[in-house]
Amino acid sequence: MTRLLLTLVFTCALTLAASAAQRQHIVLPRPTGNTLPFSDAVRVGDTLYLGGNIGLNPATRKPGATPEAEARLVMESVKRTLDAAGMTMDDLVQIQVFCSDLSTYDTFNGVYRTYFHEKFPARAFVGAGSLLFGARYEVMGIAVKK
């Protein structure tokens, strides 16, 4: 009986601890420096809120030369952010792609789908007016740890 009660106490304590939801700010090294006023992501409990990722080439600090190269750079950036938060691409539940050149939609999708296994997050693909650094893509989203 006492053992059962103790188990219950621990179970409830764990549940409460989980709902208290610790907060972690993720700030990765950036090609453009780390002085800008944003975190790459904020994790609260099991949920990760990502900021906008763009596909800058770390060497040139410019967007990838081709749409395909840039799509890969931006998705690698998303992956690094998730990794730093202890998550994977398959934890993503919602994605927004802002794109300054909708004619590259198929190219982007070709790269994008290689980053997931079977099931995809919900996604909006929106034509932006223009993006910082002349980027073609900016990708943000929300992930929930499986």
Added chain:
Amino acid sequence: MTRLLLTLVFTCALTLAASAAQRQHIVLPRPTGNTLPFSDAVRVGDTLYLGGNIGLNPATRKPGATPEAEARLVMESVKRTLDAAGMTMDDLVQIQVFCSDLSTYDTFNGVYRTYFHEKFPARAFVGAGSLLFGARYEVMGIAVKK
């Protein structure tokens, strides 16, 4: 006493199960085919993350002929997605409308408000550069089951 303990065990188990947050990918039939790399929505526990909805006429695969017709098509698409997840429009908490023609703001609002009862979700209404399929509206959002 034993009965009380059992009740407690069940209560805690239920709470833990709820926080374990089952994941459901919602993929509806689409006018443009189902091969594109996204789900229409992902439900995790009580929260539904929607992708971007556009107002394509299922017959013509083109956006609704008038702003009003397209607004209705896009909102019906949102409604179908919520319905497939076992939710209703009143569960929506946050909406983003991307719009390629801000001059249709009042028309959109006229249709939009008919989809809610009394209280509205938070909403951003943003001028997009352009949208896929020449759409006027793309609507995404988050819902939390009441």
Added chain:
Amino acid sequence: MTRLLLTLVFTCALTLAASAAQRQHIVLPRPTGNTLPFSDAVRVGDTLYLGGNIGLNPATRKPGATPEAEARLVMESVKRTLDAAGMTMDDLVQIQVFCSDLSTYDTFNGVYRTYFHEKFPARAFVGAGSLLFGARYEVMGIAVKK
């Protein structure tokens, strides 16, 4: 023993109550009137979903005269919304800035960073086609109460 059991019952009840997640719609007075079909924010449990804030001058109902003035107006609007929900700027976890003039990026950042202490939310900064009322900035986001 009975005391321990009662404590357990209360603990579980509290946990369940928290997960039941009360919903609060926040609607503030607006320069443009309160008849538009959206809430400024919706709070569900500890999470606040904000709608789009723009930097209208309450007197003129026009966006702030300079980028700096408008940036301040829009951030004050975000702050008022959080305040009405019993939260602060430091509770923000994810921000989207839609901007119709990317050349004002540095000016916006200068104002933006004064609204936070040490750690920043994740953020996307996206070039919009255009914004309602001729605004330069529209800011939306998600906050989670610390």
